[in-house]
Amino acid sequence: MEGMAGQKSSLAWAVNISAFLLVLLWTIPTLGLFVSSFRDRDQISTSGWWQSFSGSEQTGFVRSGVAGDQIQQDGLYVIEGSAVQGTQALKAWGTGARNPAEYQPGDTADLGDGISLTVAEDGAYRLTSAQPFEITRGERIFTTTVSPPSFTTENYNRVLTAGGLGRAFMNTMTVTIPATVIPILIAAFAAYALAWMQFPGRALLTACVVGLLVVPLQVALIPLLRLHNELGIGKGYLGIWLAHTGFGLPLAVYLLRNYMVGLPREVIESARVDGATEFQIFRRIILPLSFPALASFAIFQFLWVWNDLLVATVFLGNTREQLVMTGLLRELMGSRGGEWEILATSAFISIAVPLLVFFAMQKYLVRGLLAGSVKGG
Amino acid sequence: MELLWLAVSTIAIGVFGCVAWFWGSNWLLDRIFPPRGGKAGDNIRRANQIRPWLFLGPAILFLGTYLVYPVLDSFWRSLFNANGTRFVGADNYVWLVNDAKFRESMVNNMMWLLVVPALSTVFGLIAAQLTDRLKWGNIGKSLIFMPMAISFVGAGVIWKFIYEYRASGETQIGLLNWIVTQLGGEPQIWLTLPVWNNLLLMIVLVWIQTGFAMVILSAALRGIPEETIEAAILDGASPLQVFFKIKVPQIMGTIAVVWTTITIVVLKVFDIVFVMTNGQWGTQVLANLMYDWMFRGTPDYGRGSAIAIVLMILVTPIMVWNIYNARKEVR
Numbered sequence: 086m087e088g089m090a091g092q093k094s095s096l097a098w099a100v101n102i103s104a105f106l107l108v109l110l111w112t113i114p115t116l117g118l119f120v121s122s123f124r125d126r127d128q129i130s131t132s133g134w135w136q137s138f139s140g141s142e143q144t145g146f147v148r149s150g151v152a153g154d155q156i157q158q159d160g161l162y163v164i165e166g167s168a169v170q171g172t173q174a175l176k177a178w179g180t181g182a183r184n185p186a187e188y189q190p191g192d193t194a195d196l197g198d199g200i201s202l203t204v205a206e207d208g209a210y211r212l213t214s215a216q217p218f219e220i221t222r223g224e225r226i227f228t229t230t231v232s233p234p235s236f237t238t239e240n241y242n243r244v245l246t247a248g249g250l251g252r253a254f255m256n257t258m259t260v261t262i263p264a265t266v267i268p269i270l271i272a273a274f275a276a277y278a279l280a281w282m283q284f285p286g287r288a289l290l291t292a293c294v295v296g297l298l299v300v301p302l303q304v305a306l307i308p309l310l311r312l313h314n315e316l317g318i319g320k321g322y323l324g325i326w327l328a329h330t331g332f333g334l335p336l337a338v339y340l341l342r343n344y345m346v347g348l349p350r351e352v353i354e355s356a357r358v359d360g361a362t363e364f365q366i367f368r369r370i371i372l373p374l375s376f377p378a379l380a381s382f383a384i385f386q387f388l389w390v391w392n393d394l395l396v397a398t399v400f401l402g403n404t405r406e407q408l409v410m411t412g413l414l415r416e417l418m419g420s421r422g423g424e425w426e427i428l429a430t431s432a433f434i435s436i437a438v439p440l441l442v443f444f445a446m447q448k449y450l451v452r453g454l455l456a457g458s459v460k461g462g
Numbered sequence: 463m464e465l466l467w468l469a470v471s472t473i474a475i476g477v478f479g480c481v482a483w484f485w486g487s488n489w490l491l492d493r494i495f496p497p498r499g500g501k502a503g504d505n506i507r508r509a510n511q512i513r514p515w516l517f518l519g520p521a522i523l524f525l526g527t528y529l530v531y532p533v534l535d536s537f538w539r540s541l542f543n544a545n546g547t548r549f550v551g552a553d554n555y556v557w558l559v560n561d562a563k564f565r566e567s568m569v570n571n572m573m574w575l576l577v578v579p580a581l582s583t584v585f586g587l588i589a590a591q592l593t594d595r596l597k598w599g600n601i602g603k604s605l606i607f608m609p610m611a612i613s614f615v616g617a618g619v620i621w622k623f624i625y626e627y628r629a630s631g632e633t634q635i636g637l638l639n640w641i642v643t644q645l646g647g648e649p650q651i652w653l654t655l656p657v658w659n660n661l662l663l664m665i666v667l668v669w670i671q672t673g674f675a676m677v678i679l680s681a682a683l684r685g686i687p688e689e690t691i692e693a694a695i696l697d698g699a700s701p702l703q704v705f706f707k708i709k710v711p712q713i714m715g716t717i718a719v720v721w722t723t724i725t726i727v728v729l730k731v732f733d734i735v736f737v738m739t740n741g742q743w744g745t746q747v748l749a750n751l752m753y754d755w756m757f758r759g760t761p762d763y764g765r766g767s768a769i770a771i772v773l774m775i776l777v778t779p780i781m782v783w784n785i786y787n788a789r790k791e792v793r
Contacts, residue, residue, distance in 0.1 A: 096701060104592040107585075108602045111609065111669065114620045117637060121623065133635050259469040266473050270480040275521030284514040288789070290522075295788040297529045299781045301730045303752050304770040305528060307763050308535035312527070326472065331528020334521055363513055364488040392613030394733045399757070411615040415737050418619060425623065425635075432619040436612045443611035447604060454674065455681050 121429040123236040129425045142231050144185055148223030155218045162214045169208030173230040178204045185227030240430040249405055250431055253413040257391060259322060260409055264329035264390045265383055272337030277367050280345035281353060297335040306399050325400040333386045343456050344378035345371060381453025384446050388439050410435040487516040533774060540767035554768035567746045570660055579724040581668045583717060586675025590683055591705060607673035614733030621666045622738055625652040654743045663745060666734050675720045682716035683709060722780050729776055748773055
C-alpha cells in the first residue's frame with residue numbers, strides 16, 4: 086500500500102514538473118519580447134533579455150584627463166576623475182587592450198616613467214607622476230563594469246508619441262470594429278433561417294456554408310480587387326469592411342446555426358402559435374438566447390481582423406497613412422530590423438489588445454472553438 | 463478623430479442598414495400578403511415561402527460575391543496571360559509544373575503539412591492530459607492557449623528575436639544561439655540555414671496552434687466515460703497504458719478534426735513566411751509565392767491565379783470530408 090502511495094505522489098510530481106516545463110516553454114517567447122520592450126537599445130544589444138535581471142557586464146575604455154587637468158598635491162602631479170558612469174560598478178580594469186581586466190579595483194598600476202595609476206572601487210581613478218604631465222591625449226583606462234538591472238518605459242514613450250504607431254492603432258480600430266459588428270447581424274438572420282425555417286434547399290445551403298469555411302483567402306484577392314475597382318470602391322475602408330464581412334460570414338453562419346439548432350423547440354413553437362411574427366421571434370427570443378454564440382463569434386472575428394495582415398495589405402494599401410498595426414510591424418521588421426527596442430515595443434503594443442480580449446473573454450472563445458470543431462466531427 | 467467618426471458612423475449605418483432591410487422587407491411582405499382577412503391561410507403560406515430568402519438574402523449575396531464568385535473568376539483568370547488579355551489555356555499550369563520556385567514551394571508546403579499538424583496535435587494532447595487534473599491547470603492552459611491571440615506578424619517578431627544572430631564571440635542576444643553557444647556550439651544564422659530554417663518557421667505555427675489543439679482535445683478527454691478508465695485501472699493498466707490504449711482511441715474522431723483544421727491553416731500559411739524570410743533561402747510556400755506573382759514588380763494575374771487554384775485544389779478533399787461529416791450529423 087505504501088509503495089503504491091509513493092508511486093502515486095512521484096507520478097504527481099512528474100506530471101506537475103512536466104506541465105510546468107511545457108507552460109514555461111510556451112510562455113518564454115512572449116516573455117522575452119515583453120521584457121525586451123522595457124530595455125534600452127544598449128542593453129538589448131549587449132546582453133540577452135534573460136540576463137537583464139542579474140545586471141549586465143560591459144567592457145570598454147575611458148580616457149583620463151590631459152595635462153591641463155593636472156593639479157599638484159603633496160609634491161606630486163595628479164590627474165583625477167571617474168572611470169565609470171552612473172550606477173555602474175567596477176569589476177576589473179586594465180591599461181592595455183591586450184589585458185583589459187589585468188587589475189582589481191584598488192590596485193595600482195605602474196605605467197613607467199614614474200607614472201602610476203590607481204582605480205578605486207567606486208571607479209575614481211588617480212594618475213600620479215613626480216614630473217608635470219605633458220600628455221595631450223588621456224591615458225586609456227579599460228574597464229569591466231556591471232550595470233544593475235534597470236528597466237525603462239522610454240521605449241513606450243518614444244513609440245507612442247512618434248513613429249506612426251498611434252495612427253496605425255486608430256487604423257486598426259477603424260478596420261476592426263465595423264468588420265466585427267456587421268457580419269454578426271447578417272449571419273444571425275441567415276443562421277436563424279437555416280436553423281428554424283422550412284424551405285427547399287436548406288440542407289444544400291448549409292452544406293455550402295460548411296464548404297465555404299475552408300476556401301483559401303488567396304483565391305479571392307485578385308477577383309475582388311478588380312471587382313472593387315470596377316464598382317468604384319477601390320482601396321479603402323469600405324472595401325476592407327466588405328471583404329472581412331464576406332470572409333467571416335461562413336464561420337459566423339456555421340457557429341450560430343449550430344447553436345440556434347440546439348435552442349428549445351417548445352419556446353419557438355409556442356411563440357409561433359401565439360401569433361408572433363418570425364421577425365419578433367428572432368428579435369425577442371433567438372437573439373437574447375444566442376448571446377454566448379454571438380460573443381464567441383465576435384471574439385473570433387475581432388482577433389482575426391485585428392491580427393490580419395494579408396487582407397489589409399491587399400485591400401487597404403501600403404502608404405504610411407493607411408498602415409494597420411500588423412503592416413507597420415512588418416515594415417519595421419524590414420527597414421529597422423536592428424532596432425529591437427522599437428520593434429519589441431511596437432509588437433507588444435500591437436498584441437496587447439488581442440491579449441486583453443483573449444484573457445477577458447476566454448470562456449466564450451473556448452466555447453466557440455468547441456462548437457465549431459467537435460460538433461463538426 | 464476623423465477616423466473614429468468614420469468607424470462609428472459606418473457601424474451605425476451598417477447596423478441600421480441591416481436592421482432596416484430585415485425589418486422593412488418583413489414588414490413589406492406582411493403588407494403584400496396580410497396574414498388576416500379572407501385569404502389569410504393562403505397569404506401566410508406564401509409569405510412563409512418568401513420569408514427565409516429575406517433572412518438569407520444579405521448572407522447569400524456576400525457569400526456569393528466574396529467567396530463563390532472569386533473561386534470561379536480565379537479559375538477563369540488562370541487560363542489567361544499576365545494582364546488577362548489573351549487566352550493561353552493551360553500554359554500557366556504547365557509553367558508552374560516546370561518552375562523551380564513552385565516546386566520548392568510545393569515541397570515546403572508538404573513538409574509544413576506533415577510537421578505542423580502532427581506536432582501541434584501531439585503537443586496539444588500532451589498539454590491537455592498533463593494539465594487536466596492539476597490545481598493550476600487552468601492557468602497553465604490559458605498560458606499555452608495565449609499565442610492563439612497573437613498575430614502571425616507579432617509571433618514573427620517574437621521568434622525572430624529568439625533566432626537572432628550575433629557573430630561568434632559577441633554576446634548572443636537570441637535565446638537559441640545563446641543556448642547553442644552555452645553548450646559549446648557555434649552560433650548560426652538560423653533563418654538562412656537551408657531546411658533547418660523551414661523547421662524553425664514551422665515551430666512558430668506549432669507554438670500558435672498547440673493551444674487550439676489542447677482546448678479541443680481537453681474537452682474530448684473529459685468527455686470520455688469514467689467507467690472505461692476505472693475498469694482499465696482495476697485491471698492493472700499503468701497510467702501510460704490508460705492514456706494510449708483507452709483514452710486516445712476514444713478521441714480519435716476529435717483528433718482527426720483538430721488535424722484537418724490545422725491542415726487548413728497550414729495550407730494557407732502566409733504571414734509567418736512573409737515577415738520572417740519572405741521565401742528566401744529555400745523557405746518559399748505557395749501562399750507567399752502567389753503574393754509575389756500578384757503584387758511584386760509587374761503583376762502576373764494569370765500565374766497568381768493559377769497558384770491560388772492549386773491552393774484551392776489542395777483544400778478540396780478536406781472541404782468534401784467536412785461537408786460529408788456535417789451532413790451525416792444533420793441526419
